[in-house]
Amino acid sequence: MPSVHAVTYSLLRRQGITTVFGNPGSNELPFLKGFPEDFRYVLGLHEGVVAGMADGYALASGRPAFVNLHAAAGTGNAMGALTNAWYSHSPLVITAGQQARSMIGVESMLANVEAPQLPKPLVKWSYEPACPEDVPRALSQAIHSASLPPRGPVYVSIPHDDWDREAGDDAELVVAREIEHAGVPSPTQLERLAERLNGAENPLLVLGPEVDARQANGLAVELAERLRLPVWVAPSASRCPFPTRHPCFRGVLPAAISGITAHLEGHDLVVVVGAPVFRYHKYAPGRYLPAGAQLVHVTGDAGEAARAPMGDALVGDVHATLEALLPHLEQSERELPAALPAPAAAEDGEGRLAPANVFDTLDALAPEDAIYVKESTSTVEIFWERVAMRHPGSYYFPAAGGLGFGLPAALGVQLAQPQRQVIGVVGDGSASYAITALWSAAQYRIPAVLIILNNGTYGALRGFARHMAVDDAPGLDVPGIDFCALAQGYGVEARLADSREALARALQEGLAMDRPLLIEVPTLPT
Ligand SMILES: Cc1ncc(Cn2c(C)c(CCOP(=O)(O)OP(=O)(O)O)sc2=O)c(N)n1
Ligand SMILES: [Ca+2]
Numbered sequence: 001m002p003s004v005h006a007v008t009y010s011l012l013r014r015q016g017i018t019t020v021f022g023n024p025g026s027n028e029l030p031f032l033k034g035f036p037e038d039f040r041y042v043l044g045l046h047e048g049v050v051a052g053m054a055d056g057y058a059l060a061s062g063r064p065a066f067v068n069l070h071a072a073a074g075t076g077n078a079m080g081a082l083t084n085a086w087y088s089h090s091p092l093v094i095t096a097g098q099q100a101r102s103m104i105g106v107e108s109m110l111a112n113v114e115a116p117q118l119p120k121p122l123v124k125w126s127y128e129p130a131c132p133e134d135v136p137r138a139l140s141q142a143i144h145s146a147s148l149p150p151r152g153p154v155y156v157s158i159p160h161d162d163w164d165r166e167a168g169d170d171a172e173l174v175v176a177r178e179i180e181h182a183g184v185p186s187p188t189q190l191e192r193l194a195e196r197l198n199g200a201e202n203p204l205l206v207l208g209p210e211v212d213a214r215q216a217n218g219l220a221v222e223l224a225e226r227l228r229l230p231v232w233v234a235p236s237a238s239r240c241p242f243p244t245r246h247p248c249f250r251g252v253l254p255a256a257i258s259g260i261t262a263h264l265e266g267h268d269l270v271v272v273v274g275a276p277v278f279r280y281h282k283y284a285p286g287r288y289l290p291a292g293a294q295l296v297h298v299t300g301d302a303g304e305a306a307r308a309p310m311g312d313a314l315v316g317d318v319h320a321t322l323e324a325l326l327p328h329l330e331q332s333e334r335e336l337p338a339a340l341p342a343p344a345a346a347e348d349g350e351g352r353l354a355p356a357n358v359f360d361t362l363d364a365l366a367p368e369d370a371i372y373v374k375e376s377t378s379t380v381e382i383f384w385e386r387v388a389m390r391h392p393g394s395y396y397f398p399a400a401g402g403l404g405f406g407l408p409a410a411l412g413v414q415l416a417q418p419q420r421q422v423i424g425v426v427g428d429g430s431a432s433y434a435i436t437a438l439w440s441a442a443q444y445r446i447p448a449v450l451i452i453l454n455n456g457t458y459g460a461l462r463g464f465a466r467h468m469a470v471d472d473a474p475g476l477d478v479p480g481i482d483f484c485a486l487a488q489g490y491g492v493e494a495r496l497a498d499s500r501e502a503l504a505r506a507l508q509e510g511l512a513m514d515r516p517l518l519i520e521v522p523t524l525p526t
Contacts, residue, residue: 005163007136007171009036014175015143017066021054023047025070027097027110030163042415042444045436047074049408051081052434055090056373056412059396064091064146071097072112075119080402082122085153088209088238088399091146092153094119098128100161115157126155132162133171140174148181149317150301183300183317184324193314194328196296200269203227206253208234208275209399210300210318211241217392219322220273224248226326228334234275235260240395241274245388247339252384255279258286270295274318277308282467343385351498352522355379355453359386361500365507367421373413375406376427378459378526383425393417404433407450411441414448421449421511428454429478435486441516442491449510450518452483455525462525487518494518
């Protein structure tokens with residue numbers, strides 16, 4: 001009769017999950033014993049890096065990513081990354097090694113006491129099987145639960161003495177299970193939605209990360225051109241759902257109630273697709289909608305629909321809904337919106353570049369299908385103004401703003417998308433939360449270009465301090481970090497680019513390399 005270990009690896013292989021992102025302890029060794037030749041283990045030196053790499057991999061592949069952490073301590077280190085994975089609906093299957101069953105109750109060393117409670121509320125489901133025979137079924141439930149809408153991370157704690165136990169006669173029935181989700185609205189629901197869109201005088205479209213996750217970007221372009229309306233990206237954008245050089249593109253909505261409402265003025269129908277309504281951030285109270293405006297929301301996440309403070313919603317798969325909706329929409333006679341004007345030129349400082357000039361240089365030299373993993377919080381708006389993104393899966397930003405995402409996620413995305421060039425654009429503050437990711441980049445020769453924008457400060461917090469009238473907070477500056485030295489210490493080649501010419505040279509070098517390159521750019525604060 002096969003062991004729990006054998007059935008588990010059969011299940012993972014059959015479900016196409018042959019990469020394990022992990023950091024091991026003694027509890028995990030029996031799972032890693034006899035690690036199969038056709039599997040790949042990607043080690044991260046901190047569990048925040050492990051979960052961040054897995055998050056990038058899952059988001060960019062659209063497939064569940066498997067994580068193996070060490071008991072409670074490893075799970076705790078991953079919680080920051082889990083805030084992002086939860087809000088980006090990332091299908092992570094997180095496993096944690098547990099002490100031997102007979103040693104949990106006495107709370108011996110490495111016992112993960114009340115394990116399923118630990119990752120809540122940042123997982124869809126968490127479980128510790130009541131007996132070894134239930135481990136393969138529990139892992140099958142984890143894979144399908146993570147993948148079914150609304151997608152999200154799940155957690156299974158597994159005692160280390162389960163792996164060599166017999167799995168039971170029917171254990172292998174779970175190995176080949178396939179579960180599909182339909183989620184197409186009914187003809188009546190589509191007609192009602194189409195009637196509102198066709199009847200609107202001056203509609204506006206707001207697109208969210210789910211449009212990109214479901215690869216519905218092209219359908220969103222068709223919708224925009226059919227209705228000839230302005231297209232905004234939903235606030236706190238963690239993905240890019242619409243081509244940024246399209247004439248309908250208007251930018252990213254500000255993440256504040258009054259700021260959003262100001263942009264909705266004059267529109268009688270706001271159509272939100274694939275985003276929560278809304279991911280506010282800065283506290284700037286105001287009316288949720290301008291007078292005379294109605295809002296209709298299409299989302300695959302019933303929770304997002306239920307918690308919105310206004311509007312009507314249709315819960316269904318956004319790709320299937322847009323595809324089924326288009327034939328019901330009339331061609332609008334409105335003028336197509338005019339493309340946004342090119343942004344003004346920016347001045348560099350002495351030995352420091354303006355972020356705008358970094359991004360213009362990037363836009364000029366990067367491949368047209370480059371993938372950007374962004375985590376420099378004060379330069380988000382400038383980035384969206386200056387960098388062209390044309391294809392699905394071109395942009396990733398931490399969905400909960402939990403820093404330490406950028407460097408690991410850039411590596412995970414590059415592992416998932418080897419045929420496209422990944423460029424990480426990370427602030428000096430953010431980089432320090434996951435700097436050990438550079439070791440994994442070097443060890444696995446992951447050919448991402450990693451740009452560190454070094455303005456010596458927590459730039460976004462300086463902006464918040466001004467907004468919140470806090471002019472004397474300590475702890476907002478991070479001077480004196482030499483990222484080139486840190487990179488070389490972890491085995492990654494590095495270049496200092498303190499002029500546009502030096503940046504162009506370093507970028508061209510990095511884009512041609514088959515291994516990672518870190519580029520440190522001293523920048524002006526925004
Ligand atoms: C894990 C974690 N810790 C602290 C913060 C708070 N925080 C911090 C510390 C920011 C500064 C980021 O600095 P940076 O250098 O990465 O980028 P900018 O200088 O462009 O803002 S933005 C922000 O929300 C956070 N979001 N996540
Ligand atoms: Ca900074």
